[in-house]
Amino acid sequence: MKELHKFAESEEMYLKTIAEISGHGNLVPVTSIAERLSISTVSASEMVHRLQDRGLLEHTPYKGVRLTDDGLNRAEGILRRHRLWECFLTEHLGLPWKQVHDFACQLEHVSEDALTDALDKHLGSPSFCPHGNPIPPAQGVLEIRETTPLSDLDVGQEGVVLCIREEDGEILDYLDARAVRPGRRVRIEEIAPYDGPRSVLMDGEKQVLGREVAEHILIELVHDDETE
């Protein structure tokens, strides 16, 4: 009931997007920001300047963009809220993955600290969202896990699904329906020619996953001691 304005919304989308694209500290080309947000490069460029003026990122022309500490903080705050809401929507409201992600995308811009913290407590301070992504702590740094895209595994290699990269609601819907979840054990059975679809064994169940999809499934490699 207070201010009608919404400074933050757009800004937050940029910060979040940049944080998501840049794995950790990588330079993010302005073009890829524009692409992910479905806006023109001109607009993205403009906004990058604005964000730079506000000290949230640094832009190296022709190279890309990197979040400052401030910007990274903000971005992690957004990811934290997003993922906490995802936990809530999944566990308590029982919504399907796609809706969970879409709704969380809106809720993430709304939550002040007091709300976020109360939600966190209510959920029992979870460490991971339903898609397996780590939830940044209220303060402190997000620790980094070593992950490999499923698409990088060779025939015979095995691993455990750690998380799904969740930039895109469509893919979540698809994987939700196929019961691809964090914690499941996968083994590549076959890769079709031309880097094509993977036949995988997931907890004993056979599945076929296209390469594009496989890129979004992040794996912790399991050393297959007998074979190696």
Added chain:
Amino acid sequence: MKELHKFAESEEMYLKTIAEISGHGNLVPVTSIAERLSISTVSASEMVHRLQDRGLLEHTPYKGVRLTDDGLNRAEGILRRHRLWECFLTEHLGLPWKQVHDFACQLEHVSEDALTDALDKHLGSPSFCPHGNPIPPAQGVLEIRETTPLSDLDVGQEGVVLCIREEDGEILDYLDARAVRPGRRVRIEEIAPYDGPRSVLMDGEKQVLGREVAEHILIELVHDDETE
């Protein structure tokens, strides 16, 4: 993660505000909308025209504004979401009234039907928000209760608190601290001169409430058969 735009936010604030000011079907002067939203009358006037063009309300110059059926529907949807979130924030997150109200004011703009309905189910389809205001059903009409502001009661009259008018976070904070809640029984003990502060007995406990505050406490009169 989809569209960056926010058509609805501002529009929704107007609709909600109009619905709140107009008890039921009363004409709402444009000035009072402007006042409540802390914007200039020019801006409010402008927006009223826009909303009229979209068929959400009708403006009678020099008289005021009335929501159309469409507009009322939209407004009730917003109130529904607001009050459902209030239930959640109170019962599950245990937040104090003021925060509950403020956060709900933001969350109300974010909830699509699927989310609202899931939330409703999760909460057990409550009929009233924590402040005692009725929650409009998903479809159908909100039934009207007969209420009297506490400020209208005379010395000796008794009633039960039905709800708190919740336009303003400050008042909620104040009443929260004084344990003024729906369901409590009140009796006016004394009214200070010049329509001043009321001394009331609330479930046996003595309280003093200013007239302004008393106007926001809505009462169901109890016929005191012995005295009357």
Added chain:
DNA sequence: AGTTAATATAAGGGCATCCTAACTGATGGA
């Protein structure tokens, strides 16, 4: 080294929402 492709900037707009200042028209009480 030179051309091409990627990237950045400039120029000119659009839309929604807000503002102030100045003006006009309606209402209602003395």
Added chain:
DNA sequence: TCCATCAGTTAGGATGCCCTTATATTAACT
């Protein structure tokens, strides 16, 4: 009945975020 006051409109701007088109600059490959 008339005038003060309240309500509404017009004009002229501002901001944030988006657009297209055109041009400049840099990077990268042959």
